[in-house]
Amino acid sequence: MMEKKIQSDAYDVLKRSLRYETVFVLLIIAFCVITVLNINIGSVPISVKEIARIIFLQEGDPTQMKIVWNIRLPRIITAAVLGGGLSLSGFLLQTFFNNPIAGPFVLGISSGAKLTVALTMIYALQMTGKVSSLTLVLAAFVGAMISTGFILAVSSKLRNMSALLVAGIMIGYICSAITDFVVTFAEESDIVNLHNWSLGSFSGMDWNSVKMACIIVGIASVLAFLLSKSIGAYQLGENYARSMGVNVKLFRTALILLSSVLSATVTAFAGPISFVGIAVPHLMKRALNSSKPLVVIPACFLGGGVFCMFCDLIARTAFAPSELNISTVTSIFGAPVVIAIMIRRQKEKQ
Amino acid sequence: MGELYFKTKGLTVGYNGKPLIRDIEFGVERGEILTLIGPNGSGKSTILKSVTRQLKTIAGTVYLGEKDLQTIPLKEMAKQMSVVLTERMKPELMSCRDIVATGRHPYTGSLGILSKEDEAIVQESMESVHVLDLQNRDFNAISDGQRQRVLLARALCQQPEIILLDEPTSFLDIRHKLELLTLLRRLTKERGIAVIMSLHEIDLAQKVSDKVMCVKGDTIARYGTPETVFLEDVIRDLYEIENGSYDPLFGSIEMAxxxxxxxxxxxxxxxxxxxxxxxxxxxxxxxxxxxxxxxxxxxxxxxxxxxxxxxxxxxxxxxxxxxxxxxxxxxxxxxxxxxxxxxxxxxxxxxxxxxxxxxxxxxxxxxxxxxx
Incomplete structure (x- = not known):
């Protein structure tokens, strides 16, 4: 009897790790397939064989090389990295607020970043005619922190989670309204860019921006991964975390800074993108059947990348040659997930 | 008398710098159970929060062993003290074993990966409070009685010298109350763990405690062995019982x-x-x-x-x-x-x-x- 019990436990452990492995293998396969599809499909279709030649041997038709190296590849990498960062940012915020529907978009953090980026762009374009991507990231970070500050102030007064979300959505609306106002009255030819950006898109990234995005998101994600252990303790609640030796104040600060850096970076480069931050972490946790940060964080990053690349592919190709903005596509897939979470939560309460 | 393992001196506790209870002095030896009793809202939880550093103390000192608790790094403290709190935790997708395993937090490396030894301690902790059969169940799907035992296993898994429990028997039916207190009694005797807890059930408090502290008003109303605390008038005053009476012999309550x-x-x-x-x-x-x-x-x-x-x-x-x-x-x-x-x-x-x-x-x- 006892032996049987131990065997079944060992079996459970095995089943669990097998599940983790399966999820990661599937994610990696999806990642590869979508990457190839993304390079392959477009106004100029490029065969897989050509793609391999262009990327690995750096030879082939010059136009095609240009398309791959200057347009499609940067865009794919951007979508992957920013998507990963966005989804991770959502996971960190959900941990922080202990709320599965918290995310940079619904809490108004993306919109705050959008506002400051728009202001900076207009101001800088009027003054000097150009802006560096680092300036934009910094501006976005400032905006994200202002929104976050608001949300924190509200959350100290409102313990009710849905009230917090409503407050976040309102902050988002206010920021968007001001952004629209500013964009409408700024009569610059470059405003077309600004307008496109403010709707959200992964297009038009040069290699410098890609590098910058990779570095910032990369560092922030690694730091977030290193916080795994504390996140695991914090999932039991603030007081339990403290009783296990977590410096809660420091940890909360780190959490909010990292999630702000991540969502600010994404917003600076690609504009506000909705629902990725909620939908992807939720789907990953369900797929892994675990909320262990040690597996959920890498899965969120990978899953966010895959999800955004997939949505970008649809945005590019669904109504080609005109492009959808990325939020349109992420909302279609992401919003139902949020509704599903809420229904599920309600059921669990009963 | 053995040596006091955990004690307070001139402790004043309260919220936001406002003193609520002053001059709290108590101590427990290893293997002893100290129970805090008193009416609702009297400050039992405030005291427990203060001596576990969830809440800033206003004056006085808490000693863990020889050291001032404030000077001990949080991580060191976590190796000596664990808690079972009243707040309902609602972890997502965590099995009971996952919950218990979080108790290893102070001992694991920077990524929190459990070693073979850690796993063995998790196993042993679950066995000792009889929750091993629950290990793969979702923590949110078990009963209140099972939940308290899992949380106790988690506290044990932290290998503490002292466990503090805030109203561990609330929500439990009588069988599970008895079960939990019996477990605590056994653990203190077998492992020499000190226990400080708050209880509402004075009849049970009388039977499991080595020491009892009555919390009421802005001071400690009474502190001592159950024989010196569970007296008819002491309990009547403590809870301001007017429509009934308390029988110290059986610890029972009678109507008026x-x-x-x-x-x-x-x-x-x-x-x-x-x-x-x-x-x-x-x-x-x-x-x-x-x-x-x-x-x-x-x-x-x-x-x-x-x-x-x-x-x-x-x-x-x-x-x-x-x-x-x-x-x-x-x-x-x-x-x-x-x-x-x-x-x-x-x-x-x-x-x-x-x-x-x-x-x-x-x-x-x-x-x-x-x-x-």
């Missing part, structure tokens, strides 16, 4: 005696009267009870529920006074109930009282359900 002059006289002994008393109390009928000596268990209950108890000395024939008083009551009461008397050589006089009641046509025999 019906007001007025007795209209019914209950004759009983050897515990036969208790159910009749309770029935009459429920109906709100004032009654007298007798003739009882303090060694009779009927006496312990009659004392609280009857308007009058006719008393006599134990192991002696009934005193003259008691027989006289009983006769008066037979005359003045409307009904006399024989609840099942045993008559022997020391209470022969009872026959006369029964005969008098019979003569007056007031005597009824039997238990309450046969009475009107």
């Amino acid at each position: 005696a019906p007001a007025g002059d007795p209209e019914i006289f209950v004759l009983s002994n050897c515990g036969t009267g208790i159910s009749v008393y309770r029935h009459l109390q429920m109906k709100g009928r004032a009654f007298a009870a007798g003739i009882l000596s303090p060694d009779d268990m009927d006496y312990a209950v009659a004392r609280h529920l009857a308007s009058e108890v006719v008393e006599t000395a134990p192991f002696e024939p009934f005193s003259k006074e008691s027989i006289e008083r009983a006769m008066q009551l037979v005359n003045s009461c409307r009904v006399v109930i024989d609840a099942g008397l045993t008559i022997g050589s020391t209470n022969e006089a009872m026959r006369e009282i029964l005969a008098e009641a019979e003569r007056l046509g007031k005597l009824k025999r039997g238990k309450h359900h046969e009475l009107r």
Whole structure:
């Protein structure tokens, strides 16, 4: 009897790790397939064989090389990295607020970043005619922190989670309204860019921006991964975390800074993108059947990348040659997930 | 007396710098259970939060071993002290084993990966509180009683010297309350772990605690062994009991005696009267009870529920006074109930009282359900 019990436990452990492995293998396969599809499909279709030649041997038709190296590849990498960062940012915020529907978009953090980026762009374009991507990231970070500050102030007064979300959505609306106002009255030819950006898109990234995005998101994600252990303790609640030796104040600060850096970076480069931050972490946790940060964080990053690349592919190709903005596509897939979470939560309460 | 492992000196606790309770001084040895009792909102939780550094203390010192608790790094503290809190945790997709394993947090490396040894300790902790069969169940899907035991296993898994529990028996039914307290008792004895907890059930607190602290108002109302704390007036004052009484012998609570002059006289002994008393109390009928000596268990209950108890000395024939008083009551009461008397050589006089009641046509025999 006892032996049987131990065997079944060992079996459970095995089943669990097998599940983790399966999820990661599937994610990696999806990642590869979508990457190839993304390079392959477009106004100029490029065969897989050509793609391999262009990327690995750096030879082939010059136009095609240009398309791959200057347009499609940067865009794919951007979508992957920013998507990963966005989804991770959502996971960190959900941990922080202990709320599965918290995310940079619904809490108004993306919109705050959008506002400051728009202001900076207009101001800088009027003054000097150009802006560096680092300036934009910094501006976005400032905006994200202002929104976050608001949300924190509200959350100290409102313990009710849905009230917090409503407050976040309102902050988002206010920021968007001001952004629209500013964009409408700024009569610059470059405003077309600004307008496109403010709707959200992964297009038009040069290699410098890609590098910058990779570095910032990369560092922030690694730091977030290193916080795994504390996140695991914090999932039991603030007081339990403290009783296990977590410096809660420091940890909360780190959490909010990292999630702000991540969502600010994404917003600076690609504009506000909705629902990725909620939908992807939720789907990953369900797929892994675990909320262990040690597996959920890498899965969120990978899953966010895959999800955004997939949505970008649809945005590019669904109504080609005109492009959808990325939020349109992420909302279609992401919003139902949020509704599903809420229904599920309600059921669990009963 | 052993050495105090955990103690406070001149501790003042409160919220936002406002003192709530002052001059708290207590201590526990290894293997001892200290229980905090007191009315709701009296500050039991505030004290527990303060001595676990969830809440800033206002004045005074808490000592863990020889050291001032404030000077011990959080991680070191976590290796010596663990907690079971009242707050409902709602972890997502975590099995009971996952929950218990979080107790290894202070011991694992920077990524929190469990070693073979850690796994063994998790296993052992779950075994010792009998929750191993729950290990793969979702923590949100188990019962309250199971949940408390899993949380206790988690606290044990932290390998502490002391465990603090805030109202660990709330939400539990009587079986699970007993189970949990029995476990705590066993763990303190077997492993020399000190326990500080708050309880609402004073009857159970009396039976499991080595020391008891009464929290009320802005000071500690009383602190000491159960024998010095569980006294009728101490408990009455502590909880401001007005509509009932507390019996220190059994730790039981009785409702208040019906007001007025007795209209019914209950004759009983050897515990036969208790159910009749309770029935009459429920109906709100004032009654007298007798003739009882303090060694009779009927006496312990009659004392609280009857308007009058006719008393006599134990192991002696009934005193003259008691027989006289009983006769008066037979005359003045409307009904006399024989609840099942045993008559022997020391209470022969009872026959006369029964005969008098019979003569007056007031005597009824039997238990309450046969009475009107």
